[in-house]
Amino acid sequence: MPETITMQVTRYRPDTDRSPTIQEYAVPLRKEWAVLDGLNYIKDRLDGTLSFRWSCRMGICGSCGMTVNGNPALTCGTFLHDFAPGPVRVEPLTNFPVIRDLVVSIDDFLRKLPTVRPWLIREDETVEDVEFLQTPGELDNYKQFSMCINCMLCYAACPVYAAEPDFLGPAAIALAQRYNLDSRDQGAHQRLDLLATPQGVWACTYVGECSAACPKGVDPAGAIQRYKLTAATRTLRSFLLPKGAR
């Protein structure tokens, strides 16, 4: 194994640059080093001006998502030696405006997320007085969707989001489904008005890359297709059935 590997890192300094440039750095190639370790080596030893987000280093916080050799990935879970002899290209996540170097703005997602009401909605009693029991089967219904860490890799992988920025997007819809499918939740009808719209599930044309990119095994594409069936069924019922029976 060679001793170093070249990292080609996108730089964008908003105060001086009109568009991003690529800068090369040689970093030690160690078996246990992730791409994030390489970036931290650059920051600590080679170039303190490089900016990127990171926190936990263990695939929990969802901060260190970047584009590595063209693919959206958590840099803490992507290893340098998999790209040996190199070079490794590290770019900011696609489909997001770049603030600086590898840091992107996710304001759009943060605006959309609360609109799908990603919390338990109860209509009949106050929550603090009641213990809600749930069977393992009921937990399994939504558990997968609760694993989302908001890392934005699914948005970076989605060409629909690139073309239609109004699209709610994979993670927001998967999180809505996380609550819709929870036996304790009674807010599905409140989310319907937002999800069953041209900016909601109907914008999705099922490319499927969001599920392929997800580092936590969430299947946003599955959540969206499943909700399309739910929305279509509800619309059909509202046409065919009298109000009381819907």
Add this chain to the structure above:
Amino acid sequence: MSTELTDLRLYRPPIRRTWWLHRRSYLMFVLREVSCVFVAWAVVFLLLMINAVHAGEDAYQRFLAFSGNPWVLVLNIVALAFVLLHAITWFNLAPKAIVLTARGRRLAPRAVAAAHFGAWLVATVVVGWIVLGGR
């Protein structure tokens, strides 16, 4: 105030026109979207045939002559490929949308897909029997 300044300096990467050529799944997605044109052609072709059959022997013979044109033949072969792509990807999508549970357990996604492909096979056999041998 600082947010406004940052907004002004954000770099928004342009979307390349060839974005769909850079990943196999994107290419397949675009081909599947294009397939709707050929599905529409297949429907039009079927309606033309039904109309010709309804209009009598002469009209049907004219339709057969039209169908034998090399360009119609090529178009129909391409259309068949796209219709197959459309149908297969549609049936493969079915298990994502349809989640069935039986006795507290989720039915395997493969079973949902298999049911769709099975129904397709049965429909094909029935139509084939009517067209080819069921006189």
